[in-house]
Amino acid sequence: MSVTYTTLLQGNNVRLQGGFLGLSSVVLVEAGGLRILVDTGHHVTRHMLLDALKVRGLSPADIDVVFLTHLHFDHANNVDLFESARIMVSQTEWDYAHRPHAEDQLVPCGVTRILSDMNVDIFTGEPEICPGVQALATPGHTPGHMSLVLRTEDKGTVVIAGDAIKYPKETLTGRCDMAFDRVERGTASIARIMQIADRIIPGHFPEIYKVGDNRYAWDEGAEFNLVIR
Template identity: 50%
Template structure:
């Protein structure tokens, strides 16, 4: 069985003058050994994530593995919904969260303590998470960022990049836009992903698809519905 995937929560890169909304893609992977959730999103996506799971007949307890690309609030706030699951996070990111960059204000307080209530598997280097699901380091945005590479039957090599590629701008310019590690490190990660992927699921943008000329473009829109009450 080759893995399949779908985006449960559609992220976007909208921001305000001094802040950003922080809506990240949350991706569900159906793999041979069970369901994998790539990131859990922020509180702003909490109810929408539960609704998306419920619509697919999935309870939080059905998620066997939660893979955290990194520990920023918009990617890891809802970990408490999946305390029964195995959490996979890089050792380097875990260590970074204890002593973050002085300008990094995006790590939620207590994230290590919350995750410590569950089973954590620390990873380093590259490896296999499930059949056709491989993890790899993707530093730059933070030193411990990780991504997943899926060997799919119908979509080729799909890389779920998290914030290693946050939005199309980074893929088009081939340059890291926001780094708490080093810009050059993030840029090398972006180039590696662009060289390998047929499709890319960014952290905060619709899926990017390789074109005939080797560039990447997107076909889906990312609706943003606001209700005034």
């Protein structure tokens, strides 16, 4: 069965001094007759997401499944657009969002309330969404963080990593750069992804691809086009 994917919004790790822009990757997966959206971005990229869908002749109503890697604002804020979709969140992440780490200021107020009014699927384990598309537990950045593994015909095993791997630095060092769970768990998750992935879509960087044992490269860096008006 064919599994294809398109990056609708490219992640970027640009930040402000003392602040955070949170431009995360949003990926559309098509497999098994389903359209699966991995993460939804936040309000800064809301119109960009709608435009990216529109260019492909799609609207939020055409998305069957929204898979949220975790419940930080930059990955989950636009989930309210997808009223008819099945929203997948891990049980551990759901519980974490009710009582986040004291230093975690990235869980948006009311996200669990919004999700409670939607068709939310709170899952355990590593479910297969359809043949060739399976959830992968990658805790560390948050306790319930999940990635998505795609078995593709043309690009091998592709892992949509969310913030389990935010940018190439974490593949170069093999160490989790930001953990609201434990650094050691995040580091183990990085190793797990790198062991299986031919390609990785990081949470805040363009797609990278394997060029050797535990070595990844990329064709172009992330762009940040700033318009001053």
